[in-house]
Amino acid sequence: MFLENMSQSFLTKNSYYLAKNYQKLPKMIKKSLKTTKNSKKTKLNYYVFLCLFLIYTVCNSQSNSEKLNPTKIVLMGNSITEHWQTYSPLFFEENSFLVNKGVSGQTSVEMLSRFQEDVIKQSPKAVYILAGINDIAQNSGYISIDDISKNIIKMGLLAQKNNIKVVICSVLPVTEIIWNEKIKNANQKVIELNQKLISSSKKNNFIYLDFYSKMKDELSLLTYDGLHPNKRGYKKMSAIIKKSIEEIMNNFN
Structure with missing residues (x-):
């Protein structure tokens, strides 16, 4: 329930960002989202993957920041x-x-x-x-x-x-x-x-x-x-x- 609520909140607030950055998802996560987003049986997996996406985008953002500012x-x-x-x-x-x-x-x-x-x-x-x-x-x-x-x-x-x-x-x-x-x-x-x-x-x-x-x-x-x-x-x-x-x-x- 916690994962579901957190994921729904994240999805609601960041739908535009998700759509914009969809192509950046690793292939495995993208494929899983396509096959699970309409499946009630794998609803939990969908929310897990949304959480993974959140983690992925944050880490990717930090990585890009380090590339832009590689030194001091x-x-x-x-x-x-x-x-x-x-x-x-x-x-x-x-x-x-x-x-x-x-x-x-x-x-x-x-x-x-x-x-x-x-x-x-x-x-x-x-x-x-x-x-x-x-x-x-x-x-x-x-x-x-x-x-x-x-x-x-x-x-x-x-x-x-x-x-x-x-x-x-x-x-x-x-x-x-x-x-x-x-x-x-x-x-x-x-x-x-x-x-x-x-x-x-x-x-x-x-x-x-x-x-x-x-x-x-x-x-x-x-x-x-x-x-x-x-x-x-x-x-x-x-x-x-x-x-x-x-x-x-x-x-x-």
Whole structure:
């Protein structure tokens, strides 16, 4: 009686869905439904098969979901990463496996302190680390370019130790640090840091993703303040990272 009531309720509420997905039934269940649906003697079997169909569709739905989202990739960063999702919501909707872990204003030291919680515990297949500009801006006081690089590489090594693919992103080009005008030659410092990141990435078998060279010639068009990307800037960044993600995903498959 319980099976009958449950099946009748399910059939009533989901008749359209059943009809639409009928072709997906395994051949054995489909054949049994054809031969039993009008038979009083095998009425119980009919309800059992309806229950099986319910289980089948749920499992099939979960399987398809896993195929659509086969992995998880974390974007670790500062305001540039955090605001990416605001300026390019469609990009994140289309790539729902991306986990945005950007926090505005943070330096490499602060990012390193939350790396375990925000990246390692997420168990992603890969992490993109975009950090350094707030260190150059001295948000937490002076820090050498060498130490900035070391903090970023420490994050990469921690991820690598946990079998997470590491992508070190170049620091974006900058015309000036608008919130700290005392910082001179900011872009030269960015270039110096990027050179260290390139060298360290090669040494540690990390992937290096170069945003800098692809954005430096159009900086005035791609940012709203000489540093932070505008909508056009994020569109360009999305195209760059999308190609990188596709290459990584192909290696996972």
